Amino acid sequence: MKQFISFIRKEFYHIFRDKRTMMILLAMPIILIILFGYAITTEIKRAPIAILDQSRDEVTQKMIDHLSASEYFELYTMVNSEAEGQALFRQGKVRLLIIFPAQYASSPDASVQLLADATDPNEATQLAAYATAILSQVKVETINSPLSTATAITPVVSLLYNPLMKGAYNFVPGVMGLILILICAMMTSVGIVKEKEIGTMEVLLVSPMKPVYIILAKATPYLLLSLVNIATILSLSYFLLGVPIAGSLTLLVSVSILYALVSLCLGLLISTVADTQQAAMLVSAVVLMLPVMLLSGMMFPIENMPKILQVLSNIVPARWYISAVKDIMIKGLGARAILPEISILAGMAVFLVALSVKRFKIRL
Known part of the structure; x- marks a missing residue:
């Protein structure tokens, strides 16, 4: 019995010494319950809207007050023309006009x-339903009021960019972001860690090449292979799923290459942390997949999340890539409209390469 207890004690010491295992066992459940508890919700709240009030009477003012007070909407601005509202749509600043x-x-x-x-059919349908319900409630409240003699409400709903309500318009950009970051990061991290395990990394370390050149040389083949993935995904999306490419194909491919480069840099960073192929695959799959699915806006609106999760979503590369792809493919916008997303992804790539070079060990 003493031997059995000694072996149990030895296993505890072995687990406690491995900080990564302790992190997975104790911290991962806390992170998951917080993310799933706060991020996963189909209810839409605080959606930014714009209002064009051509009537400017007491009835419309009362309706505007009810919309502004609702938990579902946040009045972004009052516009003076429909063209001004359309411009806000293209900039991604409002969800409903x-x-x-x-x-x-x-x-x-x-x-x-x-x-x-x-561009998100479910969100558009819900927002229209919420607005209709609120306007109908005001109608009931004012129908016996001297404010108006005729308060008939027949909302006319127009769905921009996706009038046929195809779900592929929404999930294809998200799936593109998920596939590219998983494949690129996993291929790079596992490939480098494999060389550490079989001993061929020693040959590279004794070569006269600087660490930065070794890292870039390891990433270049995977970047070229990523071009094949990008072409395959875009071809299937266009020809099989019927998702249009309303904007520039060259711009779309360029942004996808930039995003693939960021993903490869993440793989390089993971390879400097993981010591085995299994560890590299686990980090690539778990640490990258969950943030992409939950915090990128792929499945759940970022506006509905608590402020802390909205802030954390800014460091998820997929958030900016998915936003840029929707603007190019669905809305047909140009490079100027997605310049913030391009700048952020480029900055992430430079930062990750610098961090990978700094963490790269010249000795095994």
Whole structure:
């Protein structure tokens, strides 16, 4: 019995000495329950909206007050024309534009127009339903009020960018971001760690090449292979799933290459931390997959998350790539519109390469 207890004690010492194992055993459940508890929700809240009030009467003002007070909407701005609202859509600053026609309260046939960004069909449908419910509630409250003699509400919903409500318009950019970061990071990290295990890394370390050149040389073949993945994904999306490429194909491929480069740099960084292929695969799959799925806006709106998770989402490369792909493929925007996303991804690539070089060990 003493021998059995001694072996148990030895196993505990072995686990406690391995900080990575302790992190997985104790910290991972806490991280997962927080992410899944706060990030996974189909309910939309605090969606930014714009309002064009051509009537400017007491009825429309009351409706605007109800919309602004709702937990589902956040009034971004009042616009003076539909063109101004369309510009906000293209910039990604609003999700819904509500247009009240002139002389709304005194016209029995007046209709409220709702313009929704349907790049995410489910979100657009929900926002239109929320707005319709709130406007209908105001109608019930004012129908017996002297404020208006005719408060008929027949919302006319227009779905921008995706009038057929195809789900592929939303999930294809997200899947592209997930596939590229997993494949690129996993291929690079596992490939380098494999050389450490079989001993061929020693040959590279004794060569006269500087560490930065070794790292870049390891990443270049995987970057070229990533071009094949990018071409395959875009071809299947366009020809098989029917997702249009409304913007520049050259720009879309360029952004995808930049994102693949960031993913390869993440793989290089993982290879400086992991000592075995299994560890590299685990870190690549778990540490990269969960943030991409939960914090990139791929499945759940970032605006619904707590502030701390919204801040953390800024360091997830997939968030910026998915946003850029939607703007190019679905909205047909140019390079100027996605310049912030391009700058952030480029900055991430430079930072990750510098960090990988600094952590690269010239001795095994």
